[in-house]
Amino acid sequence: MKFSSRQLILAVGAGAAVLITGLGMTGHAAAQTAGKGPTYSGVANSRTPAGQYFKAVNTSTLKVLSVDDFLQAMGVMAAGLGFDCSDCHPGAGSDTVNWVIDTPKKITARKMTEMVATINKTNFGGAQMVTCWTCHHGREVPTTSITLDHLYAAPYDEKDDIVLPGKGVPTPAQTLDKYVAAVGGAAKLAGLKSFIATGGATGYEKLGGGGTFQIFAQAPDKHSVTITFKDHPERGDSTRSFDGKQGWIRTPRGLFTDYELVGTELNGARVDALLAFPGQIKTALTGMHSGFTDTIDDKSVEVVQGSAPGNELVTLYFDQKSGLLTRMVRFGNTPIGHSPTQVDYADYRDVGGIKFPFKYTFSWLDGKDAFTINDVKVNVPIDASKFGKPGGK
Numbered sequence: 001m002k003f004s005s006r007q008l009i010l011a012v013g014a015g016a017a018v019l020i021t022g023l024g025m026t027g028h029a030a031a032q033t034a035g036k037g038p039t040y041s042g043v044a045n046s047r048t049p050a051g052q053y054f055k056a057v058n059t060s061t062l063k064v065l066s067v068d069d070f071l072q073a074m075g076v077m078a079a080g081l082g083f084d085c086s087d088c089h090p091g092a093g094s095d096t097v098n099w100v101i102d103t104p105k106k107i108t109a110r111k112m113t114e115m116v117a118t119i120n121k122t123n124f125g126g127a128q129m130v131t132c133w134t135c136h137h138g139r140e141v142p143t144t145s146i147t148l149d150h151l152y153a154a155p156y157d158e159k160d161d162i163v164l165p166g167k168g169v170p171t172p173a174q175t176l177d178k179y180v181a182a183v184g185g186a187a188k189l190a191g192l193k194s195f196i197a198t199g200g201a202t203g204y205e206k207l208g209g210g211g212t213f214q215i216f217a218q219a220p221d222k223h224s225v226t227i228t229f230k231d232h233p234e235r236g237d238s239t240r241s242f243d244g245k246q247g248w249i250r251t252p253r254g255l256f257t258d259y260e261l262v263g264t265e266l267n268g269a270r271v272d273a274l275l276a277f278p279g280q281i282k283t284a285l286t287g288m289h290s291g292f293t294d295t296i297d298d299k300s301v302e303v304v305q306g307s308a309p310g311n312e313l314v315t316l317y318f319d320q321k322s323g324l325l326t327r328m329v330r331f332g333n334t335p336i337g338h339s340p341t342q343v344d345y346a347d348y349r350d351v352g353g354i355k356f357p358f359k360y361t362f363s364w365l366d367g368k369d370a371f372t373i374n375d376v377k378v379n380v381p382i383d384a385s386k387f388g389k390p391g392g393k
């Protein structure tokens, strides 16, 4: 059986999976043999540059990254070529994995990495315009010529990372005001200081089995999500937390079980925390502009893009009819391509005059978790430890 890259990455080590993402890989990692590999301990020191932390990371482009950003870059590579980790690292997903040895593909990938960095530096003023995906488009070897059957066919339908400014569309302020009104109005939202949401989570197309989750959120920017597998206590809890400054991820049974976010995922954690409170949406992002009206699931959506702290590009999609937020995509930065995370919101329900999405899915380069909320409590006190390092110091 050929494992998909999502399966493998989980199997590889929750550390990697986590970095490349969020939560939920726990279930999956448990379902697979967690290949810890011979070289890493369970707790990563994200602040050490990848070139020092790892044994054989030596491209000028990647060796300077933090460990968590380096693993994001691995996810970008794999996705760009439609690869599993094991396509470049033999045994990934098993106990025999050896991350260090150089395979022919790894050697080529090093060259390609430096090539991509050089192309962007010399042709695009350092902006990240060319990535692995640009040429590879999910293939091992890029195609060279068009298949004539496709000559007049529609082009690829990937959405642009950078949304082109739309004409004759509502301004960002108009779209955001409509959203604020739709979820309950500014006055109601100003009174929302905290909430606890609980429910059930499924990860990896249910492969990991069901878990229960708790979301804690406190305005303006504290947020955490914990998934627990009651029927499988051996899996331990997965937690992703952000205390307004620092962020952590805990995933048992991984390459790295505990991890402090220091790279691009820290910016993402902040975006998630800020956007948990709709009243903050107008100040969470800067430099906003509106794109042309788009469609998601055959419904028209208004598109607003802006930047979050740390230069994290964020695109918001609002249902044109209801005004409600239906999708958020944030783009983590790695030197070889963006690492996108997408959250889709649905089933908005009223809780004391404010609408909360009772269903949402969290998708990243290597997986997808689905959350169904069954209870939301608002303005309840939350212990500060919920937002700190999982398990304390």
Ligand code: HEC
Residues within 6 Å of the ligand: 009, 012, 016, 039, 053, 054, 055, 056, 057, 058, 059, 060, 062, 063, 071, 074, 075, 077, 078, 081, 083, 084, 085, 086, 087, 088, 089, 099, 100, 105, 106, 107, 109, 110
């Ligand atoms: C296209 C090939 C390719 C794929 C796919 C790939 N890697 Fe890598 N990996 C590399 C290269 C190249 C390096 C060395 C980078 C350098 O020298 O800067 C590396 C290095 C590593 C290292 C450091 C090992 C050490 O101690 O030196 C780890 C850990 C790693 N990769 C994990 C992963 C994970 C997890 C995945 C799946 C998400 C993955 N890789 C997918 C090419 C790949």
Ligand code: HEC
Residues within 6 Å of the ligand: 077, 080, 081, 105, 106, 108, 109, 112, 113, 116, 130, 131, 132, 133, 134, 135, 136, 140, 141, 142, 336
């Ligand atoms: C400018 C276009 C371009 C970009 C960008 C690019 N590649 Fe490639 N890549 C190629 C071409 C063309 C080949 C085939 C070369 C050949 O067959 O000799 C290739 C081949 C490869 C191969 C070997 C595949 C095989 O089995 O023969 C790997 C691995 C690879 N690229 C990794 C990457 C990674 C990782 C990135 C991003 C860091 C990347 N490439 C970005 C054009 C590109």
